[in-house]
Amino acid sequence: MEILRAKGLTKKFGNLTALSNLDLEIPRGRIIGLLGPNGSGKSTFIKLATGLLVPTSGEITIAGATPGIETKAMVSYLPERTYLNDWMRAEDMIAFFGDFYEDFNRLKADNMLRDLNINPGDRLKTMSKGTKEKVQLILVMSRDAELYLLDEPIAGVDPAARDYILNTIITNYKENASVIISTHLIADIEQVLDDIIFISQGEIKLLSTVDDIREKHNKSVDGLFREVFKC
Amino acid sequence: MEWIIDSDRPIYKQLVEQIELRIISGMYAPGDKIKSVRELAMEAGVNPNTMQKALAELERMGLVFAQRTSGRFITEDNKMIEEAKNTLAIKEIDSFFEKMKQLGFEKEEIISLIEKAEGDRNGNSKS
Numbered sequence: 001m002e003i004l005r006a007k008g009l010t011k012k013f014g015n016l017t018a019l020s021n022l023d024l025e026i027p028r029g030r031i032i033g034l035l036g037p038n039g040s041g042k043s044t045f046i047k048l049a050t051g052l053l054v055p056t057s058g059e060i061t062i063a064g065a066t067p068g069i070e071t072k073a074m075v076s077y078l079p080e081r082t083y084l085n086d087w088m089r090a091e092d093m094i095a096f097f098g099d100f101y102e103d104f105n106r107l108k109a110d111n112m113l114r115d116l117n118i119n120p121g122d123r124l125k126t127m128s129k130g131t132k133e134k135v136q137l138i139l140v141m142s143r144d145a146e147l148y149l150l151d152e153p154i155a156g157v158d159p160a161a162r163d164y165i166l167n168t169i170i171t172n173y174k175e176n177a178s179v180i181i182s183t184h185l186i187a188d189i190e191q192v193l194d195d196i197i198f199i200s201q202g203e204i205k206l207l208s209t210v211d212d213i214r215e216k217h218n219k220s221v222d223g224l225f226r227e228v229f230k231c
Numbered sequence: 232m233e234w235i236i237d238s239d240r241p242i243y244k245q246l247v248e249q250i251e252l253r254i255i256s257g258m259y260a261p262g263d264k265i266k267s268v269r270e271l272a273m274e275a276g277v278n279p280n281t282m283q284k285a286l287a288e289l290e291r292m293g294l295v296f297a298q299r300t301s302g303r304f305i306t307e308d309n310k311m312i313e314e315a316k317n318t319l320a321i322k323e324i325d326s327f328f329e330k331m332k333q334l335g336f337e338k339e340e341i342i343s344l345i346e347k348a349e350g351d352r353n354g355n356s357k358s
Contacts, residue, residue: 191276
């Protein structure tokens with residue numbers, strides 16, 4: 001069964017339609033880029049998948065279940081903004097996640113902290129913005145989840161850390177799990193993606209594999225994006 | 232040899248070409264075991280499914296074969312590798328001639344230019 005399915009998924013905020021009648025099926029074992037200009041509905045879609053938002057109409061399911069306690073055990077979510085407490089140390093957060101999620105792999109987290117030269121005893125408030133983002137990503141990627149929802153995971157980190165993160169996503173690849181990455185830094189990640197979803201004004205404009213785009217248009221996904229969404 | 236992926240062509244095709252080149256140049260020797268899909272994907276910085284597709288294509292071409300339990304290996308058929316080498320050489324030559332013709336050279340001129348350039352490089356002739 002597909003890991004995520006949306007049917008007629010619609011989300012309105014007052015008069016504003018953030019997502020409009022979205023139909024989508026995401027199989028397991030894929031790495032997917034959710035791409036679109038600012039305000040296109042990417043984060044809304046991800047929040048609906050996590051259960052942080054509830055659809056206005058239509059439905060979204062994770063492995064057949066409506067987002068809730070059961071799906072949260074399967075979904076590892078990296079939000080746009082940090083929700084971690086500033087006074088906590090990196091090691092506190094790891095202990096916290098270890099308590100919270102059954103699928104949390106402590107060893108993986110420790111290794112990643114070491115690879116990225118982050119001192120486990122440092123408090124979050126003493127860390128730079130980029131380092132905080134790395135800690136958060138380490139927590140999310142250390143879970144053995146079935147669906148990873150990464151909302152802008154690479155925007156705030158330096159290019160070397162970006163490479164490390166993308167490598168982590170590749171190494172972490174599992175046939176039963178999928179990764180959805182929302183970003184507008186397409187050029188940096190497109191080699192890692194199976195499929196891309198172009199979304200604009202709450203609607204899917206294009207759904208394709210990366211290589212099909214390159215084959216058909218003789219240009220990168222990044223190049224096509226710039227053309228389609230030219231301002 | 233580094234993995235270099237251009238941005239405007241299908242990634243799996245570029246992986247096929249680069250692995251083929253590694254086989255032809257002997258970097259991957261006949262009978263060698265190939266690293267796992269995941270390791271290769273990480274090395275090249277590409278999606279594992281794309282690497283898988285590239286290896287499947289190389290299998291189809293006969294340059295790589297899979298053994299059910301122990302993984303993938305480079306073909307031991309030297310004739311096959313030699314053929315791939317020649318095909319690639321012809322392709323390179325065709326594209327070279329194409330470019331030279333765009334510059335306005337005829338076949339004979341091109342050949343004499345090649346000989347001259349090669350001679351210069353060896354220090355045999357000067358003009």
